[in-house]
Amino acid sequence: MSEDLLRISDLKVSYGGIEAVRGISFNVRQGEIVTLIGANGAGKSSTLRAISGLVKPAGGKVELEGEDITAKDSSVIVSKGLMMVPEGRKIFPNLSVLENLKIGAYLRNDDLTEDLEAVYGYFPRLKERSWQAGGTLSGGEQQMLAVGRALMGRPKVLMMDEPSLGLAPIVVQDIFEIIRRIHENGTTVLLIEQNANMALHVADRAYVIENGKISLEGTGKELLSNEKVQAAYLGAKG
Amino acid sequence: MEYVISVLLSGISVGGQYALIAIGYTLVYGILRLINFAHGDVFMVAGLLGIYLTAVLPIPVSLPLVIVFTVLLGFTIERAAYRPLREAPRMSVMISAIGVSYLLQNTATYVTGGQPMTYPTIPFLSDTVNVAGTQTKWVVIITPILVLILVTILSMLINGTKIGMAMRAVSKDFETSRLMGIKINLVISVTFIIGSALAAVGSNLFFTNYPAITPMAGAMPGLKAFVAAVFGGIGSIPGAVLGAFLIGICETIIKGLPSSWDVSVFSDAFTFALLIVILVFKPQGLFGEAAADKV
Numbered sequence: 004m005s006e007d008l009l010r011i012s013d014l015k016v017s018y019g020g021i022e023a024v025r026g027i028s029f030n031v032r033q034g035e036i037v038t039l040i041g042a043n044g045a046g047k048s049s050t051l052r053a054i055s056g057l058v059k060p061a062g063g064k065v066e067l068e069g070e071d072i073t074a075k076d077s078s079v080i081v082s083k084g085l086m087m088v089p090e091g092r093k094i095f096p097n098l099s100v101l102e103n104l105k106i107g108a109y110l111r112n113d114d115l116t117e118d119l120e121a122v123y124g125y126f127p128r129l130k131e132r133s134w135q136a137g138g139t140l141s142g143g144e145q146q147m148l149a150v151g152r153a154l155m156g157r158p159k160v161l162m163m164d165e166p167s168l169g170l171a172p173i174v175v176q177d178i179f180e181i182i183r184r185i186h187e188n189g190t191t192v193l194l195i196e197q198n199a200n201m202a203l204h205v206a207d208r209a210y211v212i213e214n215g216k217i218s219l220e221g222t223g224k225e226l227l228s229n230e231k232v233q234a235a236y237l238g239a240k241g
Numbered sequence: 242m243e244y245v246i247s248v249l250l251s252g253i254s255v256g257g258q259y260a261l262i263a264i265g266y267t268l269v270y271g272i273l274r275l276i277n278f279a280h281g282d283v284f285m286v287a288g289l290l291g292i293y294l295t296a297v298l299p300i301p302v303s304l305p306l307v308i309v310f311t312v313l314l315g316f317t318i319e320r321a322a323y324r325p326l327r328e329a330p331r332m333s334v335m336i337s338a339i340g341v342s343y344l345l346q347n348t349a350t351y352v353t354g355g356q357p358m359t360y361p362t363i364p365f366l367s368d369t370v371n372v373a374g375t376q377t378k379w380v381v382i383i384t385p386i387l388v389l390i391l392v393t394i395l396s397m398l399i400n401g402t403k404i405g406m407a408m409r410a411v412s413k414d415f416e417t418s419r420l421m422g423i424k425i426n427l428v429i430s431v432t433f434i435i436g437s438a439l440a441a442v443g444s445n446l447f448f449t450n451y452p453a454i455t456p457m458a459g460a461m462p463g464l465k466a467f468v469a470a471v472f473g474g475i476g477s478i479p480g481a482v483l484g485a486f487l488i489g490i491c492e493t494i495i496k497g498l499p500s501s502w503d504v505s506v507f508s509d510a511f512t513f514a515l516l517i518v519i520l521v522f523k524p525q526g527l528f529g530e531a532a533a534d535k536v
Contacts, residue, residue: 055420056419057416057419057420076424077419077420077422078419078422078423078424081420081421081422082422086420087420089416089417089420093414093416093417093420095409095410095413095414095417096413097409097412097413098406098409098410102406105406106406106407106410106421106423107421109403109407109421109422109423110421110422152421156421156422
């Protein structure tokens with residue numbers, strides 16, 4: 004089978020003695036969409052924050068293409084090819100849409116024209132608004148900008164933290180459609196979602212996180228038909 | 242009439258000198274949300290450096306060296322006194338800034354023996370020139386022009402370069418900036434370097450108009466530049482520049498009122514009264530952004 008692009012082994016994160024992530028292991032292979040689902044506070048975001056270098060893990064290992072990148076500086080991790088779309092979009096409100104995209108390619112020094120065209124291809128709205136300040140966009144447009152910004156870094160793995168959070172259902176569908184297209188074009192995606200239904204439909208493989216540990220894993224289809232998952236995350240009546 | 246012109250001219254000139262200091266306050270505040278109390282003292286040290294360096298080296302060498310050493314000082318202060326407190330509460334960093342301020346003042350007292358030091362006469366800057374029938378020094382004419390040039394360059398840097406874009410991003414959101422691969426500490430260092438360089442230029446212009454420098458010489462101009470920055474809306478460069486010019490002009494006008502009115506002694510109090518009035522009616526300052534833009 005294809006090789007592990009990203010491998011997380013026994014990752015632990017704690018905040019002031021409270022363990023948010025208690026030994027999580029999973030892997031993401033080249034070309035996959037892998038999703039981590041779970042309730043609020045299960046440790047999903049902490050896992051991503053530890054991978055991207057925003058918090059120092061209390062233990063465990065993060066490897067990208069076999070290289071140990073555990074607890075490296077964020078700028079190093081970004082330069083290795085991990086880009087994150089943070090929770091709550093976090094676009095820069097004072098920068099123009101174009102600048103928001105350019106700053107996603109901050110560590111690159113080559114020509115960005117092609118990448119900008121590609122992003123505008125996914126999100127034509129952004130092209131129309133390229134000179135507007137990022138803060139003037141609607142929530143859905145900001146999410147698109149945040150995704151486009153991360154793509155500008157030409158990520159080997161695109162990590163997304165709750166891209167559907169706080170968006171109208173129709174916009175959520177758009178976002179997932181885009182995730183599918185980005186994936187078809189060859190980008191590996193690690194997706195964190197509370198919207199388990201959407202996430203499992205789009206994912207190749209999925210992990211369920213509960214209380215800082217992985218409680219279930221399988222393909223997206225397997226988990227969709229799993230009774231426990233249906234009861235806990237898909238709102239099916241038992 | 243000539244008197245009015247000469248008062249206005251020197252007001253614009255003083256304002257320009259405050260502006261060069263005020264930019265340092267507003268840049269650092271914009272990124273770190275820190276009022277860098279040591280900035281006025283960095284300005285004073287730049288003045289002393291000017292005295293010591295021009296004494297041993299020719300002017301064309303010593304003045305650029307003053308800028309280089311002041312930049313090193315600003316850079317070192319950030320590294321040693323602020324960076325280790327990056328994760329600490331903002332109040333701790335502020336106390337550290339006050340500490341650095343006194344350290345610089347006391348060191349200056351130690352080095353100078355507390356004696357007022359005579360600022361050298363810099364040829365050309367100190368030469369007199371005739372403008373609209375009044376005699377004035379070249380520095381008065383050059384200051385506003387130089388300020389405009391420097392502010393233009395600074396705006397181009399901030400709005401048109403990659404590091405400028407990073408500065409604007411960091412000023413909004415440290416964490417997301419890190420996710421873009423931006424090295425926060427590098428951006429902060431650049432901010433201190435720019436602020437210190439401008440303060441060094443400002444000190445050269447400012448002290449040319451004053452006979453002597455004492456270890457406390459940075460405190461009042463620093464405080465006024467800080468007021469100018471708040472007045473203009475702290476974090477905003479155009480605000481700081483406009484605020485500085487306004488304060489410089491108002492202060493000089495008050496100082497220039499007929500001596501029989503006996504109000505010139507209140508010129509400093511006026512500056513702060515102005516600040517209070519502005520803050521009552523416009524708490525964000527002239528160009529300050531409303532707090533509501535946090536998305």
